[in-house]
Amino acid sequence: MVVLPKISVIIPVYNTGKYIKQILSSIKVQNCDDIEIICIDDASTDNSLIILKELKKDFKNLYIIENEKNLGVGSTRNIGVLKSKGKYIWFIDSDDNIELNSISTIKNYIDCDPDILIFNINVFDCQKEKFLNNSWYNNFNNLVDENLRYRIIEYDCYKKFIYFINMTLHNKIIKREILLNNNLYFSNLKYYEDGYFLLQCYSKKPKLMFINDRLHTYNINREQSATTVIKDKTLKELGFYNTIGKVFLFIYDNLKTQDAELFVNFFYFFVRSWYVKCKAFEKNYFLKNINKKTLEIKKVIGEDKINNIYYYNLFFKNINSLKNIKLYEDNTVYHFINSFGLTLFRSKKNTKISMFRIFEIPIFTKRIQNDKTQIKILGLPIFRNRCNENIYMFRIFEIPIFTKRIQNDKTQIKILGLPIFRNRCNENIYMFRIFEIPIFTKRILNNVKIYKIIGIPVFKIKKTIELDVSKIISTIKEENRILEYRLKSHYENLIGCYKQHSLVFSKYRNIYKNNEVVILGSGPTLKYYKKDPNKIYIGCNRVFRDFELDFLFMADYEGVKSYINELANISNNTKIFFGFNMFDNYKHDKYHWKNKLRIPNSFLTLNNVDFYYINRDLDSSYTREIFDDISIYPLSDFYTIAHHAFHFALFTGAKKIYIVGCDSSYNGYYDGANQNLQWSTDFKIIINGWKKFKKFADIYYPATQIISINPIGLKGIFHDEYTEEFLLNTKDNNG
Structure with missing residues (x-):
């Protein structure tokens, strides 16, 4: 025995x-x-x-x-x-x-x-x-x-x-x-x-x-x-707000039990002990967090009950008793007044920055950084200048009053943002412009001298008929501003993507070569699928609400706003990937829809979260390619998050991949919700994307069997299979 x-x-x-x-x-x-x-x-x-x-x-x-x-x-x-x-x-x-x-x-x-x-x-x-x-x-x-x-x-x-x-x-x-x-x-x-x-x-x-x-x-x-x-770390660095979220959800789940008041009393005992530990500059954020949770508790147990709870009263009584508290931290002085620890004003001064705030409103800020001086009043940029050997800039209210740049043998002067004067001089070209009008141009291109006045060719001298083709191509590239920009953008994206993806995806290469993987989209046919616990599950967007997942993919697009906050309830066993665009011609336009982030930065700090890049709408070859190595290159996107999940599943080396709920049609979602057509895409683009992935998989993953369950838009692209329940409940049984 x-x-x-x-x-x-x-x-x-x-x-x-x-x-x-x-x-x-x-x-x-x-x-x-x-x-x-x-x-x-x-x-x-x-x-x-x-x-x-x-x-x-x-x-x-x-x-x-x-x-x-x-x-x-x-x-x-x-x-x-x-x-x-x-x-x-x-x-x-x-x-x-x-x-x-x-x-x-x-x-x-x-x-x-x-x-x-x-x-x-x-x-x-x-x-x-x-x-x-x-x-x-x-x-x-x-x-x-x-x-x-x-x-x-x-x-x-x-x-x-x-x-x-x-x-x-x-x-x-x-x-x-x-x-x-x-x-x-x-x-x-x-x-x-x-x-x-x-x-x-x-x-x-x-x-x-x-x-x-x-x-x-x-x-x-x-x-x-x-x-x-941990002694010198902030509460955010310690993951406190993730912790307090967990504790609050536990308390909230017990608010309808007979011990509800006991749990609420503990909650304020808990937050009170942490409030005294948090750094001065965190106290306002801390209190905003607790006040939101207090409102949720009051909705359930009522104002009368919570007012009789000991640590609730002790916590807010201590905060309300603060009067003209002055705290020193690093180079910052904080002054608190009697209003839930609200900072009355805050000042900071060192060799690089001077700051003065009232009620967290930035009244005056002066920063000196990288040869640039910037002054803001009420958060508005009033004055900015920059001076080094190549540039001098002077701005008021972000209006460029005067700018002078010297770069690559070119001098440019702008007043009120308008190009007043520009010249360029090197061994092959001399150019002089006023208000972007070319007054005089001299070019030497492969032994040919060309002179222009106000853009009109005046004369040219040809010394020889020999042509150096490589030099012509090199010169054209050098002078093509758009091409230079694209090359720079392409390089920056390549380096940024490699640095992030090598950390995030390298460990998943061929990890599931002996497993079967299921992609769960959010289309209506998903409701006909019965989960097999022996498979690996990769979900897209809202499916985390109803399915236990191994991985969840969400992209930073408008539709996620309706359910992003529900991720607080997701299991810690689910690995979450957030997808973001790589920008080129959009990155300077803060009003462009691609730059209006829907995924809050706070979600990116959670333990089970990583982010990745996608190649949608890039003005480069990235848009047209599907790359086999996602530890270097972006995930391919033909206007559906399911492509990201599928690209990842292929990379894991799965021996069999099931595509479920990826209907690619205007038929709503599995949970009965309707699609917002404002944010929907022509499904022909999505279906053509699946066809590209089919060709890609045939070449790079010929051993992986790909099965589409109850296909609608994807019918005929991969191997099709139908569930009995789908056939019984669908008038058109797809043959």
Whole structure:
């Protein structure tokens, strides 16, 4: 009979080669016959894995798991949970250590069968080299009555205080079946992943036991530890707004339960603790975020209830009590007034910038950067000049009063934006213009001199009839402004695309060569498709609302505005790709529709998001080509996001690709919504794009079988298959 271990000790390891021996040694000296130790190396770049393998020789119950790539502490712990066999789980950091006899002490108390065992810990400051009397980590001592310790207590006994005790995992042992039975796993949050995990655990009403014993030593301020690295970071850099979004959604889902007021009280306790930590320049943004969420809470529980909640009142009371608070940060001075922490005025001064704001309205700004001086009043550019060896510029209200440029042997003078004078002089050409009228031109082109006055050829002298064709072509290219611009744009796009795509797509090359991939478009025929859990799913646009996906493609076009904010509810297991245009002749026109971004920049900071480039409408060969290597070149777009998903699926090397819901016709969406014809495209262009992809796939991916499920516009392009439900519910069964 196989005896399962009582405790699984799960230790995520990332670049802690200096300390891993210490934690394992503190376990080894104890009675650990009936425990297992699972160390998961999260793709460390130091010698952590080598040390682990060396130490394994001294343990019979040490198991090492290697992550192929860095997944983060949350996902790494989840792997440990799934691989563990113990009745209880103890999550320990690889740079901490446990106290002598802690394991035997834990074994004694888990025989009472609590769902979660909570104990005290020691806190050691590695910089000060001393133990701290830190009451926060052991704050349950102030909240839990003595008569509730050393015994099992139910949810009704602890619910009023449990969400206010230390929300870290260092001092908690959790029964494994509680996690597995309730699908409780860690989210890959940059910060507060322990707190969000425990918040979900406690909501399942587990049986708890509190003991006074100190069983673990938590090391703080250790070099390169997570707590040390985050000290100087802003809340945005810490991913706080992603975290608070998760916490808020959890609270919001419980607003109609009998414990709604308890959860709301915790929410404002949580945001209050973070408000005091955030930097001065973040406070306004922080409060705007919280005020929006407060409105949502009020809609559900009502104004009367929320006004009686303790931490809600304490949070806003503290903010409203602020009067003429002055904070100094870097070179900035912030002055707050009594209105939800609103900044009354802000000033900043250094050698490069002077700034003065009232109520966040920029009253006066002066910037000096790259030989350019700019002055703005009320956000309007009043004055700007630039002076270096090649250019002098003077502007008022962005009106170019005077500009002089010297570039490539050419001098140009403009007044009020009008070209007044231009000349060019080199060994082959001399030109003199006034108001763009060519007054005099002399050109030497392959031994032929041509003279023009006011654009009219006056005479030419031919010395020889020999023609140097290459030199003629070179001269024409040099003088063709449009061609020069296209070449420059082409080069910039190529470099920018390569830098981004090599990071985003390289890892997916041929990754699914043994898998079948399904492209889910949003056409009505999608509703006739039954999902097969054994396939890889790539969704387009709105389908994330109703389908669990492995990948989601969305492009920065007008239609996404109606559902972009719903991405807050998407699973962390879905990789999201946002597509953006590469600009050429549009990039200087801020009013052009392509430059009006629909995808907020805040979405690009999420952990499971990357962006990529597409080649729609480019004035270059990019528009006409489908490239086989998307780790270098843009994804091809013939006016549908499904082309991006299909291009990516081919790149993954899938042995079979199913195209579902890509109807390519004016028949609405699978969820019953109608298409906005203002933003729709002639589907002939889209269908011709699919035909181009068919030729491309036949050449570059001949082994990939491509199947179109219930095709309408795509009928006859790929191998067609129909579902029985589609045939029964469609008058025209497509043959």
